[in-house]
Amino acid sequence: MSEKGLMAKYSLEIEETYRQRTRKSREVIASAAKYVPDGDYRVSIWFEPYPTVMARGDGCHLYDVDDNDYLDFSNNWTSMVLGNNHPKVVETIQQQAPMGSAMSAPHTSAYEWAKMICDRIPSVEKVRFCTSGTEAVMFAVRAARAFTGKDKILKMEGNYHGSYDPMEMTVGWRKLPVGLPKSVEEDVLVTPFNDKEAAERIITENKDELAAVIVEGILGAAGMIPPEDDYLKHLQDVAGQNDVLLIIDEVISFRLATGGAQDIFNVSPDLTVLGKTIGGGLPTGAFGGREDVMAVYSPRQKRPAHHAGTFVATPIAVMAGIASLKEMTAETLDRINRLGWSLAERLRGVLDDLKIKAQIKGYGSLQQIHFTPEPVTTASTAYFTMNRDVLRLFHLVMMNKGLFIGSRGFFSITTPMSEVEIDKAIEATGESLAELKPLIQEIAPQLIG
Ligand SMILES: Cc1ncc(COP(=O)(O)O)c(C=O)c1O
Incomplete structure (x- = not known):
């Protein structure tokens, strides 16, 4: 045949x-x-x-x-x-549901959740919340641009960071993805993962325009491919020497250790992006990092960067997240x-x-x-x-x-x-x-x- x-x-x-x-x-x-x-x-x-x-x-x-x-x-x-319907997460949701699911005011649970995240990840001095990993990436990129005053972002070929236009662009080897404006090509650079020389070259050549390098703790959707030969540490060093921020997207890799992949691979990024497991199965995301970088969102800045969202850190999602983190020992x-x-x-x-x-x-x-x-x-x-x-x-x-x-x-x-x-x-x-x-x-x- x-x-x-x-x-x-x-x-x-x-x-x-x-x-x-x-x-x-x-x-x-x-x-x-x-x-x-x-x-x-x-x-x-x-x-x-x-x-x-x-x-x-x-x-x-x-x-x-x-x-x-x-x-x-x-x-x-x-x-x-934690699998489906973990009893501690279910119990927490049931306790919170009768006490209100969303309100236009801070809720104490969000601050408890913030402390838990900062305690687990030493590079995260300050954290803010959102409703998905995609949004967390978007706001981390905005923080990097606001802090450095530069526009371009370097990402890894094939690395998935959610559905934010410039991050979809970074698939790199494909034509411009359907539905994206051509303008995204101007601000996104792409390099192969695990290739130190290529990253170093592109960072040094573009340092005056490059706000940040974004990379996952391990390439998740692109194949569960771990960094090799201190690749992430190398990115941190080269980015740092060139006034470029390093963003590690731990949306998938955070589950690998209490402090995420950055703990395993001994790297300390300027910003970290979180999602998936931190919400106990409810739609959440978070981004955080250096205090001076996160200060771009401070409401007491003269011109703070904008970060909003009607369903950011709603108590039910936060309580589920807290219950989940407690189980992720x-x-x-x-x-x-x-x-x-x-x-x-x-x-x-x-x-x-x-x-x-x-x-x-x-x-x-x-x-x-x-x-x-x-x-x-x-x-x-x-x-x-x-x-x-x-x-x-x-x-x-x-x-x-x-x-x-x-x-x-x-x-x-x-x-x-x-x-x-x-x-x-x-x-x-x-x-x-x-x-x-x-x-x-x-x-x-x-x-x-
Ligand atoms: C590494 C990484 N970053 C960001 C995202 C986007 O997260 P969300 O689907 O919650 O928007 C994903 C989703 O799979 C992801 O794997």
Whole structure:
């Protein structure tokens, strides 16, 4: 059979199993399309032939509208580090709900939350809040521009920082993303992650116009790729020598240690961006850092930078965030990191046994499979050399086996998990890859050997 024919045969069979298991999901998405374009209201929940519609979550499980049970290794894109409906978070929300959900005045809980964040991250001397990671990035960038009086921002190729126009631009290797004004190209520079010389060159050459360098603690959505060879520290040094601020986006990486990835990789940025896990599952974000930089937002400045938001730090979200941070102790985070390292080692074992040359990249509780034989150190290696067909079918076969991993191939560990769930993930991965191996042999022979 031709490569194309074999691919069509596998797709058809795997999709048919998926369709049989998820009949109600298909109906929901089909009828939703009347009001929501194609039934999709958030790009990161969409996959073909149609996404699974979930009815509820419980701990590290999700249950779909057809009552299928999934082990949740995606956990709302790594954000639900305590799993679903953690009892302490639920209790806190229930206590706060009857006492008011939003008010146009400060609430004491926000100051308690601020103290907790500053206590955990030494580089964060002052912090402010918002309702998403995207907003937190936007306001951190604004702080850097206001403080330095410069406009340009340097970011890493492929590094995702949310949906703020200039940050979407920084995908770098693509054409201007649809819907963005051409003007964003003027203010954003892009460099490959983990390439010290390239970053140094671009920072020194542009230092008079460059306000900040923004980088994640580990590249999250771009492949769970950790910094190598003191890369972040190098960025800090070079940026500092050139009067450029360093912003570390810890929206994903904060869950790796109580002080985030900056603690692990021994770096002290001028500004830090937070989101996802700090809100206990409610929509929140935060940005903070050096006192003198954060002072640009001080209401007692002659001309403060503007930062507003109707639902910033509402008491229910803040209380959920506080409850969540209390549970994210060093011991708990270490335990799930150990589970992640164990998963990574055992995934490599599965690949070796099957003689498949994919890569496992990650740090602690965040691991990802990359269907490429190339070592993955930058987003471009991951993006350009991976086999997308294999990834798509692998994800779908895993769904058919009740393993809900990220559609990009990541496994995010949550606190309700133990070795039992790691065993299940290993078993499902082994079975899925064994099933796909004859196809991989034909369509991606470079992955075999
Ligand atoms: C590193 C990083 N920064 C920022 C964001 C944007 O956060 P949000 O989706 O809450 O706007 C994301 C989202 O995935 C992210 O991964």
